[in-house]
Amino acid sequence: MKFDRDFRRKLVNYAMSAAALACVLIAILPLGDILYTSVLNGAKVLSVPFFTQNGPIPCNPKFQSGCAFGGIGNSIQGTVLLILLSAAIAIPIGILCGIYLAEFGNNRFGDSARFLADVLTGVPSIVIAVVIFALFYLASQQGIISSNYVLSVLSASVALSLIMIPVVARTCEEALRAVPISTREAGLALGLPRYRVVSRVVLSTARSGVITGALLAVARAAGETAPLIILNAGNMFSFQPSQGLHQTTASLTYSIYEWIQSPYPNWQADAWGATLVLVILMLGISVGARLALRQRYGGPGH
Amino acid sequence: METAPVAEGVSRRARPKYRALGDQLFQYITGATTLVVVGLFVLIVVILIQASEPTIRAFGLGFLWGQVWNPNPTTLSPLVFGALPAIYGTLLVAAIGMVLGVPLSLGIAMFLTELSPGLLRGPLSFTIELLAAIPSVVYGLWGRLILVPIMATTVEPFLGSTLGHVPVIAGAFAEPASGYNGYGYLTAGVILAIMVIPTISAITREAFLAVPREQREAALSLGATGWESTRLSVFPYARRGVLGAITLGLGRAVGETIAVVLVIGNTYAISGSLFAPGTTIAAYIANEFGEALTFEKAGLLELGLILLAVSLVINIVARLLVRRGGLRAVGSP
Numbered sequence: 001m002k003f004d005r006d007f008r009r010k011l012v013n014y015a016m017s018a019a020a021l022a023c024v025l026i027a028i029l030p031l032g033d034i035l036y037t038s039v040l041n042g043a044k045v046l047s048v049p050f051f052t053q054n055g056p057i058p059c060n061p062k063f064q065s066g067c068a069f070g071g072i073g074n075s076i077q078g079t080v081l082l083i084l085l086s087a088a089i090a091i092p093i094g095i096l097c098g099i100y101l102a103e104f105g106n107n108r109f110g111d112s113a114r115f116l117a118d119v120l121t122g123v124p125s126i127v128i129a130v131v132i133f134a135l136f137y138l139a140s141q142q143g144i145i146s147s148n149y150v151l152s153v154l155s156a157s158v159a160l161s162l163i164m165i166p167v168v169a170r171t172c173e174e175a176l177r178a179v180p181i182s183t184r185e186a187g188l189a190l191g192l193p194r195y196r197v198v199s200r201v202v203l204s205t206a207r208s209g210v211i212t213g214a215l216l217a218v219a220r221a222a223g224e225t226a227p228l229i230i231l232n233a234g235n236m237f238s239f240q241p242s243q244g245l246h247q248t249t250a251s252l253t254y255s256i257y258e259w260i261q262s263p264y265p266n267w268q269a270d271a272w273g274a275t276l277v278l279v280i281l282m283l284g285i286s287v288g289a290r291l292a293l294r295q296r297y298g299g300p301g302h
Numbered sequence: 303m304e305t306a307p308v309a310e311g312v313s314r315r316a317r318p319k320y321r322a323l324g325d326q327l328f329q330y331i332t333g334a335t336t337l338v339v340v341g342l343f344v345l346i347v348v349i350l351i352q353a354s355e356p357t358i359r360a361f362g363l364g365f366l367w368g369q370v371w372n373p374n375p376t377t378l379s380p381l382v383f384g385a386l387p388a389i390y391g392t393l394l395v396a397a398i399g400m401v402l403g404v405p406l407s408l409g410i411a412m413f414l415t416e417l418s419p420g421l422l423r424g425p426l427s428f429t430i431e432l433l434a435a436i437p438s439v440v441y442g443l444w445g446r447l448i449l450v451p452i453m454a455t456t457v458e459p460f461l462g463s464t465l466g467h468v469p470v471i472a473g474a475f476a477e478p479a480s481g482y483n484g485y486g487y488l489t490a491g492v493i494l495a496i497m498v499i500p501t502i503s504a505i506t507r508e509a510f511l512a513v514p515r516e517q518r519e520a521a522l523s524l525g526a527t528g529w530e531s532t533r534l535s536v537f538p539y540a541r542r543g544v545l546g547a548i549t550l551g552l553g554r555a556v557g558e559t560i561a562v563v564l565v566i567g568n569t570y571a572i573s574g575s576l577f578a579p580g581t582t583i584a585a586y587i588a589n590e591f592g593e594a595l596t597f598e599k600a601g602l603l604e605l606g607l608i609l610l611a612v613s614l615v616i617n618i619v620a621r622l623l624v625r626r627g628g629l630r631a632v633g634s635p
Contacts, residue, residue: 013529016529020413027503030496037447118617119617135345169339229592279440282437283435
């Protein structure tokens, strides 16, 4: 009897270990397949013109000959513009919040702000997008801003910056908190005022952590599609700097979303190409940022 | 009483006025920025309520259980907005995602903390984290072009011909009127399961790592097998963190937009079959918003308000659980 029971326990043990291993393999499978298929299909359209030309025009190769493939020139331009604008709003604000939370935030207000920031990282981006739409729309009704800005690269950037701010603030706070108290004390002992200790000593010690957090936030914004569907739904042409920020622009994520739903094979081929570029970009940022973080703080798993 | 003026003098000399002013200013500027950000997010709720006021007035609470969304009234069909199909789809798809995703994530966390050889641990958890770095539109594209055909030709007919004949659950696996075309609740749920894995497994792993080694050793020293020590000493200890992780994953599943909209079939209906096309709140907003007129936009904003309320509740519960569990989970999606 005893033997049977022990045997069964061992069997369960092995079965559970095997199941856990299977879970890991199952999870890696889609990642591997996404990488594999986007390289396989994306590499077919990659060429120099693909990076410089504007998106494809509607053209069905079944009925027309010589359909142009088009490219992602204006999509890259739009994505870069969106990132620059939203980062310009979110990173300074996020870092100021992060400094407050790390240096002065050990009180009830700091606790609630920290909690709110954590909760907000979980609010769906589509909700942020419709809120910004409503905000800009109500503001234009009141005559505060021109109604041209309601659907524009500007409103989309504001929405993306709202998504970024909590991420920047919390990662910045964590990076600052990781700086030892003794470093601060050394600065204070030299007679530096607190603000100089923070801005010169603590921030520069935590620099790589802060930059990493900002990079992760940028990656998150660059991968967003939902706010762009609502606020900045594409443009077949490139952004004209002389015409201001009330234009809409193309962007990598929105172009993929648009092209994949089209009936034209060349658009779908372009969608794979854009996907390959986007995936390389995102994995690059993510891997780089995570490696830098781990090297610095020796996070879990090392 | 004599010492008081002296003490005051000393403290003044030690902290010159300009310096105190600089520090004060610094604290005020950073504090004011934080306050503005907090205020802004409170404003979000107010704006969303204000912007959806027209439909809140028109339909009242009936909006929540109405089953029809008709922005183009005719003599036969009145103008009416009801959210139930979108709410139903949101909950169903999230539930499928959790049913498939949670066991996988727990298995991954268990493997990484309890079983994996040390050498593999870092690279493996790194690889799982990369799942979080893939943008949702890429999951959508992969789902639409790779997963949907597989579901249509293999998975759905198989499930339909087996589970579709089991009493009680037969309805859930019945062939829909549109046939097995791969677009529907199940495919969206499968995509969500993949997408919640990095969130749930990362925080669960952290919760498992926070279990003191003595806990495991105590179980092992009593003769428990590896699995028994995990089940008896690790799971109960990490329970709160794991619950928080699952709730965070649920929050992500409920709000996911792009990956869902590309594979769910976008039909505003309530269907019992998991293979049937449907929609979710987020997907319906994304699909309709661009072409909606002002009044319908108010209805879509009210849908957004519902989604905001749901995700706020889920995320508040999740953060409380994660925090009580002693975990940080900073900036995790």
